[in-house]
Amino acid sequence: MKRTSWFIAGGLLVSLLLAGVLSNFASASPDGLESALHEGCVLAEDGTIVGGDCVARRAGEHELAGPFADYSVTGVESPFLGTAVAGGVGVLLTFAVGGGLFWLVRRPSRRTPAGPAGQPES
Amino acid sequence: MRNEALHIANGIINAQVSLAFAVLAGLAVALCLTRARRDLDDRLIPMAGLVAAFVFAAQMLNFPVGPGVSGHLLGGALAAILVGPWVGALCVTVVLVVQALIFSDGGLSALGLNVTNMALVGTAAAYFVVAGLLRVLPRTPGGLAVAAFLGSVIATVAASQAFMFQFFLGGDVALSGTTFGAMALSMAGIHLLIGVGEGVIAALTVGAVAKARPDLVFALRGLRRPPAAAPAMAGGVA
Secondary structure, X not given: OHHHXXXXXXXXXXXXXXXHOHHHHOOOOOEHHHHHXXXXXXXXXXXXEEEEOOHHHHOOOOXXXXXXXXXXXXXXXXXXXXXXXXXXXXXXHHHHHHHHHHHHHOOHHHOOXXXXXOOOOO | OOOOOOOOOOOOOOXXXXXXXXXXXXXXXXXXXXXXXXXXXXXXHHHHHHHHHHHHHHHOOOEEEEOOEEEOOOOHHHHHHHHOHHHHHHHHHHHHHHHHHHOOOOOOOOHHHHHHHHHHHHHHHHHHHHXXXXXXXXOOHHHHHHHHHHHHHHHHHHHHHHHHHHHHHHOOOOOOOOOHHHHHXXXXXXXXXXXXXXXXXXXXXXXXXXXXXXXXOHHHHHHHOOOOOHHHHHHXXX
């Protein structure tokens, strides 16, 4: 059990490094879906549509614009730091939400660890 | 600076089709939840949380697949192998929900579309490929890595075509400069390359976990514990 906790902690650390550090070196080009939706449009250097017609023109604004919108942090000037913090928050939040959800939906019968001697709780 | 939009935005697919897929995705996620209960035990719960967190992290890592085009991992194959198809689909769903709510990535009205393509179609396609391959491949880190690679390739292309199906139903816009067929082919081609990239990442990840902790890999469970003889078999994998 303890070994498993170490494994999970190690995996989380790797995820934090990927999302917090390596993500800053990720490709900034539009992904496969986005580039397909931009077919027919003329794009400026920064990716904004400057001419032509394409499906992406119909894309609306997102309903929510929280402090971490677009994987940055409102008020943080440095894009490196912003992505690092947003990535770190995302990894920990996803782990917490996922772990919490799975803990809630598991079978109640498995909630008490059934040791070899059927250790009673408390 | 990284590109900040990874998933279907609002307005691309019309409201009726978006709503229909939201209902469909909701029902499928509910089914996953009931099936996942069978699999979730004290060992799988933290592992499932970790898989979700890792998929979130990996989705931030866009890699170039051509001039001016990048791609990122979807995660279905990796999740299906490590935590099983039902829990795996839920892991990817959690990632998509967190991205939509916290990071404004993928419209809320498009959440059903995104969950359907990446969490449901992607994971299901990967699972069928992996399950089929594991009938013939050895259940070793190498065998799992090969299954993860091919599962990722097929799943990524399948997810891209699921989007095209949604676009066919509810992308009510006159295409200019391209046709539906050309767009579907271009989506498939780009996502074949993205799938290869995802396949490499998934193969490395699954191979590493299977080497370090084969007992934590769902796809190796059949070997790990036949109902009564679990202790005797525990050391047999690796």
